[in-house]
Amino acid sequence: MDRTDISLIALRRILRATELYGKELATAAKLTAAQFRALQIVAETGRATPKDIASRMGVSQATITALVDKLVARRLVTRERSERDRRQTNVTVTPEGQATVDEAPDALQQRYVRKFEALEDWEQAQIIASLERVAAMLDADAIDASPVLTTGDIKSTDKRH
Amino acid sequence: MDRTDISLIALRRILRATELYGKELATAAKLTAAQFRALQIVAETGRATPKDIASRMGVSQATITALVDKLVARRLVTRERSERDRRQTNVTVTPEGQATVDEAPDALQQRYVRKFEALEDWEQAQIIASLERVAAMLDADAIDASPVLTTGDIKSTDKRH
């Protein structure tokens, strides 16, 4: 088996682990994976418009409407018309919603974070270089990928507004 | 922003690119992503039982029944009772099904393969080491990750049977 295959297999393991993690996380939070992702996006900065959420998740706005409906019903977010532009809706995380995200189980990501931080400097640097290299090889271009898998203290690289 | 965050962002880009690739692939093949994945699994060794497919995809058998129904309707696979164990069903890829997999569009993976192979030896080695490192940090353990994103010439690391 050549190196290309080996790298694909490792990649595949990463994808699979992440997917399973998503389900695990969602199950523990009593939400579906999609709902949890949406909630995370909102919680990241405290609020977001459906449009933002849709583009971050790569789905249509209609999907977000339904998703937000469910989150509102669970009182994890609220929905209000924006003052600045009354076509827009602000989806705002509630304390409960924030708590749900914060109390997400100590699974994959935290495991990853802990292990990553335990690495030697040079090793961290190498991994970053490699991951960025792979990401560059994979994505055609300009994909929005701010850290949804937030570690809790990242501020979104604010984009227009 | 610290290194952990940077690495998470890169990881996120990889995940996203791969997800989008899945959709792209499926659209081109006129199948949904799930259907395509199932077909790939069957095509990998020519046949598979619903049980195998379910565990490889991480979903229930009931889901596979419905998925295989659709693939059968499109004549991409056939279904017959196994001789060895008549509780089992063999899902076998048809020439059309195989062709569908083989003719999957020249998108992400091939882009990746080409670029990866163009790298210097030391760079390939570094990427592999990093990816495996990350995979190990992410997956709890023993996750089946044989190359579904097959490059066309990988034989499954045969497992019991």
Next chain:
DNA sequence: AGCGAATTATTTGTCTATCTAAGCATCATG
């Protein structure tokens, strides 16, 4: 040999996610 338990697949019913198309309100601009 025969009975009960386990395994494999399917059916049925329900829920969620997702899309497209269409609609409504609002903003921006000529």
Next chain:
DNA sequence: CATGATGCTTAGATAGACAAATAATTCGCT
């Protein structure tokens, strides 16, 4: 102010997923 663009929602459709129930078969044990 009329027109078109933008942001969101609604409506209707399809797909994926699960749990529970069912059926067919095989296995384990006495």
